[in-house]
Amino acid sequence: MSADLTRRTAAELAGLLAAREVSAVEVAQAHLDRIAAVDPDVHAFLHVSDGALAAAADVDARRGDGEPMHELAGVPVAIKDVLCTLDMPSTAGSRILEGWIPPYDATPVARMRAAGLVPLGKTNMDEFAMGSSTEHSAYGPTRNPWDLDRIPGGSGGGSAAAVAAFEAPLALGSDTGGSIRQPGAVTGTVGVKPTYGGVSRWGSIALASSLDQVGPVTRTVLDAALLHDVIGGHDPKDSTSLTDAWPSFAAAAREGLDADSLAGLRVGVVRELDSPGFQAGVSQRFHEALELLTAAGAEIVEVSAPHFEYAVAAYYVILPAEASSNLAKFDSVRFGLRVTPPGGGTVEDVMAATREAGFGAEVKRRVILGTYALSAGYYDAYYGSAQQVRTLIQRDFASAFEQADILVSPSAPTTAFRIGEKVDDPLAMYLNDVTTIPANLAGIPGMSLPAGLAPEDGLPVGFQLMAPAREDARLYRVGAFLERELERSWGGPLLAQAPQR
Amino acid sequence: MSEITPEVVTHLASLARIALTDEEVVALTGQLGAIVDSVAKVSEVATPDVPATSHPIPLANVARPDVPGPTLTQAEALSGAPEAADGRFVVSAILGEEQ
Numbered sequence: 314m315s316a317d318l319t320r321r322t323a324a325e326l327a328g329l330l331a332a333r334e335v336s337a338v339e340v341a342q343a344h345l346d347r348i349a350a351v352d353p354d355v356h357a358f359l360h361v362s363d364g365a366l367a368a369a370a371d372v373d374a375r376r377g378d379g380e381p382m383h384e385l386a387g388v389p390v391a392i393k394d395v396l397c398t399l400d401m402p403s404t405a406g407s408r409i410l411e412g413w414i415p416p417y418d419a420t421p422v423a424r425m426r427a428a429g430l431v432p433l434g435k436t437n438m439d440e441f442a443m444g445s446s447t448e449h450s451a452y453g454p455t456r457n458p459w460d461l462d463r464i465p466g467g468s469g470g471g472s473a474a475a476v477a478a479f480e481a482p483l484a485l486g487s488d489t490g491g492s493i494r495q496p497g498a499v500t501g502t503v504g505v506k507p508t509y510g511g512v513s514r515w516g517s518i519a520l521a522s523s524l525d526q527v528g529p530v531t532r533t534v535l536d537a538a539l540l541h542d543v544i545g546g547h548d549p550k551d552s553t554s555l556t557d558a559w560p561s562f563a564a565a566a567r568e569g570l571d572a573d574s575l576a577g578l579r580v581g582v583v584r585e586l587d588s589p590g591f592q593a594g595v596s597q598r599f600h601e602a603l604e605l606l607t608a609a610g611a612e613i614v615e616v617s618a619p620h621f622e623y624a625v626a627a628y629y630v631i632l633p634a635e636a637s638s639n640l641a642k643f644d645s646v647r648f649g650l651r652v653t654p655p656g657g658g659t660v661e662d663v664m665a666a667t668r669e670a671g672f673g674a675e676v677k678r679r680v681i682l683g684t685y686a687l688s689a690g691y692y693d694a695y696y697g698s699a700q701q702v703r704t705l706i707q708r709d710f711a712s713a714f715e716q717a718d719i720l721v722s723p724s725a726p727t728t729a730f731r732i733g734e735k736v737d738d739p740l741a742m743y744l745n746d747v748t749t750i751p752a753n754l755a756g757i758p759g760m761s762l763p764a765g766l767a768p769e770d771g772l773p774v775g776f777q778l779m780a781p782a783r784e785d786a787r788l789y790r791v792g793a794f795l796e797r798e799l800e801r802s803w804g805g806p807l808l809a810q811a812p813q814r
Numbered sequence: 815m816s817e818i819t820p821e822v823v824t825h826l827a828s829l830a831r832i833a834l835t836d837e838e839v840v841a842l843t844g845q846l847g848a849i850v851d852s853v854a855k856v857s858e859v860a861t862p863d864v865p866a867t868s869h870p871i872p873l874a875n876v877a878r879p880d881v882p883g884p885t886l887t888q889a890e891a892l893s894g895a896p897e898a899a900d901g902r903f904v905v906s907a908i909l910g911e912e913q
Contacts, residue, residue: 416890648894665833698860756870
């Protein structure tokens with residue numbers, strides 16, 4: 314029974330819990346047992362909560378008292394370590410925040426707790442979310458459950474691996490340039506970056522504030538929609554939070570699961586993101602998924618986004634610039650590490666010694682790059698130009714969305730690469746984000762869902778959907794439909810083909 | 815080609831308050847040079863007629879009613895500090911001897 318519970322989707326667990334066929338304590342214990350069994354190999358978690366069983370028992374008691382409960386009450390969830398949690402350390406994968414316990418919960422965490430979800434722990438990530446492999450974590454890499462010698466993607470490799478290894482049915486991630494979607498792609502899971510402003514960033518340790526967005530990491534499209542419904546919506550504590558009244562994303566996903574066809578839907582293939590330079594098996598699975606959409610009555614159109622070739626360059630100016638400013642708060646005064654240089658020194662000497670000791674190589678690289686891009690004499694050439702490129706990319710999207718209702722591409726150019734393969738080559742690592750970055754620059758929502766295994770290496774391939782800003786529901790409707798068609802073609806979920814651990 | 819020299823890296827690190835080692839300065843000089851050369855292409859298409867976008871979905875004049883709400887207590891605010899005393903953060907001297 315215990316093993317079975319970890320294989321269930323969040324929607325299935327919700328049904329079992331509501332029908333009182335299982336208790337929240339049993340569900341939590343099954344996942345804690347699973348974590349104890351597989352996490353020594355996978356290393357998805359930086360911290361496992363000692364409060365999960367008590368939180369689950371509370372849900373059981375309230376349900377027993379007949380209290381009206383949220384649909385997901387009692388379902389466990391893993392939380393990326395970038396999100397502040399009152400009862401667990403929050404390090405963002407950095408030595409400089411080792412052991413720090415925040416005085417508040419991030420809004421998405423607070424909303425999950427209020428709905429009765431049960432936090433299992435905090436998941437590993439590239440330090441301050443800077444990376445595409447989770448190798449830049451100060452606490453060691455996470456391993457891909459499909460092949461332990463390979464990266465689980467990044468920066469949210471811990472959340473994706475936890476979900477792929479059946480350690481948690483749901484997880485939270487954050488996506489600044491693909492940190493939810495690319496890990497989803499390489500682990501055979503589902504990840505959604507909502508419209509910018511759709512989910513509160515309050516309590517999410519900021520990387521690049523004009524790009525960051527918190528979102529769901531799950532095994533099915535419906536589960537992502539259910540979690541998005543819990544965490545989304547206006548938050549007065551985040552001044553960039555949209556005040557829109559959002560539709561139910563779970564209803565949109567269910568509509569997609571029940572739909573007979575996609576007749577009338579225009580699907581735009583972004584020519585610049587369907588590159589002959591991508592891994593052959595990635596392109597093959599992407600085009601096979603397009604054939605399923607065609608067979609379902611969708612019209613496939615090719616669209617062009619000529620400025621996407623400047624997206625990675627613009628991103629690696631804007632991100633370091635914003636990060637160098639955001640990370641200035643790690644000054645050895647208010648929280649985290651303090652290192653005093655030999656013989657003492659002024660507060661600035663202490664600050665410099667602390668940041669030298671507390672930041673890893675990638676963080677130093679990007680902070681110094683950002684400082685350069687923002688410095689007098691270079692500001693216009695780099696930061697100013699990058700912001701103009703951002704306008705051009707938004708225009709490319711606007712024009713593409715005149716011809717298509719939804720845009721599609723492979724979620725990442727390759728399947729999971731080997732641990733160590735790119736860690737010493739920052740530029741090669743950065744190019745891994747070529748498919749995901751445009752959505753962040755434009756603020757639009759994007760989803761990655763599994764598209765099959767690449768024939769040459771047997772590793773998962775991701776299919777990316779992108780919708781206009783505020784049209785997240787479209788991702789869930791089309792994504793759930795495509796997921797159903799793909800699973801029919803495979804005879805079950807893709808993760809059923811993953812190595813048993 | 816970029817103008818990233820070890821002197822530039824040392825200066826930037828001092829602005830960013832990171833006490834880099836000499837080995838790090840050498841490694842970063844090469845890496846930052848390659849990255850800066852690669853990202854410099856942003857200026858190719860940034861013609862004067864293109865406005866800048868600083869924020870993907872702009873919102874204007876976001877404000878709340880000017881009424882006091884709950885805030886962190888002093889103890890909560892100090893709870894993560896490396897050193898605190900008498901309800902305050904403790905820091906080393908903020909001025910050097912020559913100042």
